Amino acid sequence: MVEYFNKRVMEQGISSDEMRAVCVELKGEDGELEGMEFDVVMCAQAYHHLPSIEDTTKILAHFLKPGGTLMVVDLAKNENGIDFHDYVGKLADSGATMEDVLCHEAHQAHEHVDGNGHGHGHHHAAAKHGTKISHVVAHKGGFHEHQIRKAFEEAGLQEFQWKIAGAVQPLRGPRSVDLFLATGQKPE
Incomplete structure (x- = not known):
C-alpha cells in the first residue's frame, strides 16, 4: 500500500520531499x-x-x-454502529483465528470494492497462521x-x-x- 501511494504521488509530479507515505x-x-x-x-x-x-x-x-x-x-x-462488526465480534469471542475470518470471507456471496467493506485494509495477508482476531x-x-x-x-x-x-x-x-x-x- 505504501509503495502504491508513493508511486501515485510521483506520477502526479509531486516530489517525495513534499509528500510521501512511510510505514513505521x-x-x-x-x-x-x-x-x-x-x-x-x-x-x-x-x-x-x-x-x-x-x-x-x-x-x-x-x-x-x-x-x-x-x-x-x-x-x-x-x-x-453497534452491530457493524458483529460477525467479527462473534468470531473473536469464539476464539477464531485470522484464517477462520479469511475462510468466512471467501464463502460470502457478496463482494467488497476495497476488500473489507469499510474503506481500509486489515492486512489479512500478513496474519500468521493461528493468530487470534480479538484485536482486529x-x-x-x-x-x-x-x-x-x-x-x-x-x-x-x-x-x-x-x-x-x-x-x-x-x-x-x-x-x-x-x-x-x-x-x-x-x-x-
Missing part, C-alpha cells in the same frame, strides 16, 4: 520521523481497531507542530464523543470539536452507520 511503528519519541512535525495529522477509520486510543492519540499528538491539529474520522457509536476490532461499533474527548484531553490537545460528518452504507448490513470527525489542537 511510532512510539511518540524524539527523533522519530527524522524529528518532523506536522500542521495536520489525520487518522481515518482506524481508531476502532486500536486497543488503546489514549496511547495512539498521545503518539499522534507528539508529531504535531505547536498549533497543529489532530483530525480523527471513525464510527460514531449508536444503535446502527477492539472497539466494536465505534465511539461516543466522551471517549474521544478524553483521549484528546489526556494527549494535551485543546479546542476539542466533534461532529457527525455523515453516514455510510456498509456492504455488510442493512443500516447505515454514522462517522464522526473529531479535532483537537496542540497548544502553541
Whole structure:
C-alpha cells in the first residue's frame, strides 16, 4: 500500500520531499520521523481497531507542530454502529483465528470494492497462521464523543470539536452507520 501511494504521488509530479507515505511503528519519541512535525495529522477509520486510543492519540499528538491539529474520522457509536462488526465480534469471542475470518470471507456471496467493506485494509495477508482476531476490532461499533474527548484531553490537545460528518452504507448490513470527525489542537 505504501509503495502504491508513493508511486501515485510521483506520477502526479509531486516530489517525495513534499509528500510521501512511510510505514513505521511510532512510539511518540524524539527523533522519530527524522524529528518532523506536522500542521495536520489525520487518522481515518482506524481508531476502532486500536486497543488503546489514549496511547495512539498521545503518539499522534507528539508529531504535531505547536498549533497543529489532530483530525480523527471513525464510527460514531449508536444503535446502527453497534452491530457493524458483529460477525467479527462473534468470531473473536469464539476464539477464531485470522484464517477462520479469511475462510468466512471467501464463502460470502457478496463482494467488497476495497476488500473489507469499510474503506481500509486489515492486512489479512500478513496474519500468521493461528493468530487470534480479538484485536482486529477492539472497539466494536465505534465511539461516543466522551471517549474521544478524553483521549484528546489526556494527549494535551485543546479546542476539542466533534461532529457527525455523515453516514455510510456498509456492504455488510442493512443500516447505515454514522462517522464522526473529531479535532483537537496542540497548544502553541
